[in-house]
Amino acid sequence: MRIAVTKGEDLLGTLQKRNIHISAFCGGKEKCGKCKVRLISGVLPVTDVERRLLTKEELAAGVRLACCHKKCESDVLIQVEDVSDAVILGAEQEQYVTSRPEDGLGIAVDIGTTTLAMAVIDLRDGHCVSETKVMNPQRIYGADVINRIEACQKYGVDKLQGMVLQEVGKVIRQVLSTGQKISRMVVCGNSIMEHIFLGMDPRKLSEYPYVCEWEETQRIDSRELFGELMENIPSFPVIVMPNIAAFVGGDVVAGVTYTELDRRDKIMLIDLGTNGEMALSHEGVIYTTSTAAGPAFEGGNMVCGVASVPGAICRIQIDDEEVQYQILGTSSNAGNYRYGMADKVYPIGICGSGYIEGISELITHGMIDETGYMEQDVEVEGEIHIVPADIRNFQLAKSAIRSGINILCQRAGVSFEEIKEIYISGGFGKSANLAALINLKIIPKEFATKTRLLGNTALEGAIHVLLQNDDTRLSTIKARSIYIDLANDPDFPKEYVKNMYF
Numbered sequence: 001m002r003i004a005v006t007k008g009e010d011l012l013g014t015l016q017k018r019n020i021h022i023s024a025f026c027g028g029k030e031k032c033g034k035c036k037v038r039l040i041s042g043v044l045p046v047t048d049v050e051r052r053l054l055t056k057e058e059l060a061a062g063v064r065l066a067c068c069h070k071k072c073e074s075d076v077l078i079q080v081e082d083v084s085d086a087v088i089l090g091a092e093q094e095q096y097v098t099s100r101p102e103d104g105l106g107i108a109v110d111i112g113t114t115t116l117a118m119a120v121i122d123l124r125d126g127h128c129v130s131e132t133k134v135m136n137p138q139r140i141y142g143a144d145v146i147n148r149i150e151a152c153q154k155y156g157v158d159k160l161q162g163m164v165l166q167e168v169g170k171v172i173r174q175v176l177s178t179g180q181k182i183s184r185m186v187v188c189g190n191s192i193m194e195h196i197f198l199g200m201d202p203r204k205l206s207e208y209p210y211v212c213e214w215e216e217t218q219r220i221d222s223r224e225l226f227g228e229l230m231e232n233i234p235s236f237p238v239i240v241m242p243n244i245a246a247f248v249g250g251d252v253v254a255g256v257t258y259t260e261l262d263r264r265d266k267i268m269l270i271d272l273g274t275n276g277e278m279a280l281s282h283e284g285v286i287y288t289t290s291t292a293a294g295p296a297f298e299g300g301n302m303v304c305g306v307a308s309v310p311g312a313i314c315r316i317q318i319d320d321e322e323v324q325y326q327i328l329g330t331s332s333n334a335g336n337y338r339y340g341m342a343d344k345v346y347p348i349g350i351c352g353s354g355y356i357e358g359i360s361e362l363i364t365h366g367m368i369d370e371t372g373y374m375e376q377d378v379e380v381e382g383e384i385h386i387v388p389a390d391i392r393n394f395q396l397a398k399s400a401i402r403s404g405i406n407i408l409c410q411r412a413g414v415s416f417e418e419i420k421e422i423y424i425s426g427g428f429g430k431s432a433n434l435a436a437l438i439n440l441k442i443i444p445k446e447f448a449t450k451t452r453l454l455g456n457t458a459l460e461g462a463i464h465v466l467l468q469n470d471d472t473r474l475s476t477i478k479a480r481s482i483y484i485d486l487a488n489d490p491d492f493p494k495e496y497v498k499n500m501y502f
C-alpha cells in the first residue's frame, strides 16, 4: 500500500490517523526498529536511530522508521505493509460439547494484546462454523498494554475501542450475511483489553493502587456497542468475562473455565504472554498472580522478533553446528525441518516459540553460558539473527515467569511435586517445545511429565461459556479467586535475580 504524507506531518501519527496498521512494538519511542516503511519519493534524511536499528542494505533500499520522522522534510510517498489483513488461521472445523441445544449462532472473542481470535459456534450442536485470528490493530500504538493505556490518553479510548469493534464487526457482518441469527457473544481478554472494548478508561489499571473500573461479568446489548458501526445490527447480549484483579483478567477466568481448574485440586494454569498470568487451585481457593514478562515470548522487543504470522520462524534446531528452522504457514509437518523458503512463504523473523527453541539450542551447544553471555550474533537465515541483546530481554521474561511460578506455589502452600497437572497456554499455542521450556528453566523440571501445552485457552474458555450460558460459574470463580501481588512480595526480588540464570 502506498501512502502520500505531506511536508511537516508526523509520519507514524499520519499512519495511525488513517488506520494503517504497521507494527510499532515500542509505541513510537524509537527503540524497537519495527515501524519500517519504504520511501518511494521525496526526502526522509536518515537519523542516528535509523543508522543504529536498520542495516546498510535496508537504508540503501529506502527503508525508514516511521516514528523517527515527526516532521517530514518534504512531501513523501511511502510504501507500507499493512498487517491488519494478516489472517493467521482460517476456519478450523471442530465440534464442542453442548448439553443444551438451542437455535442460532454464538460468537466467542478473545482480545489478545497481540492478536484477536474469534470463533463462530452453532449453538444447536456445538459445531465450530469458523475460526479467525487477526492481528490486534491497536498494535500500531505499541506491543504492550502500557503503550495502549498511553494511547487511550492521547487519542481517546473511543479510537482504540473502535479499532477492535471494527474487526469483531467484520465477523458479525459475515454471520448476518448468511441470514442466520446471532444469539449471543462472549468476550474475554486481559483487563485492559476488556476495559477498552467497553470504551472505559483503563488508566486506573496502570496507576497505584491498580484497580479495575469493574470486576464482575458485564452484559451489554449489541446495539449499544456496535450501533454506530452497523446501523441495523440485531439485538443480542454481549457478555464480557469478569476480571479477578487489574492484571488478572477475563482471559484467565476463561482459561480456568476451560481447564476446569475451579473443579479440581492442585491444578495450575500458566499463560506465557506479555503478562505471564497464572492460576493454581488448592483447597477451594484459586490463587492467581501476574508477572510482567514483556513481549519477548510474542516476538516483541527482540531484534528479529515477529508475531506468530506466516513466515515467522517457529522452530529452530542446531545440527552439526548448522541452524535448521521451520516457518509458520508452510504445509510441512511439525518436526519436518526445512531450509530456507518453503511453499513460497519466506522467513520474515522469529516468533516466540522460535526463540524458546533457538535459545535452548544455543545453551545446549555451549553458545550461551549460564549467565546469558553470548559472544556474537547467530545467523538463522540471511539477515535474521539471534543477538546478545535478545538474550537479555529473554532472560527478563523467563525470570519473571519462573519467579511467578515459584512464589505462587509457595503462597498456596503446594510443592512442585504435589501439583497434579499443569496447563500452558500462550500466543505460540501448542507449538512450544516443552523440553526447551524446561532446559531454559522457565518451568520446573518436576513439571516435565505432567504438563500439557494447550494453545489459546482463553478462546476455548469463551466458547465454553458461550455454550454453557451460565453466569453463576463465572461469579463463583471470581469469588473464590485471590490475587498474589508480586510487586509487594518480599521474596520476589531475590527470586527474580536467581532465575535470570539459565
Ligand code: FES
Pocket (backbone or CB within 6 Å): 023, 024, 025, 026, 027, 028, 029, 030, 031, 032, 033, 034, 035, 065, 066, 067, 068
Ligand atoms: S522504533 Fe518506531 S515504533 Fe518502535
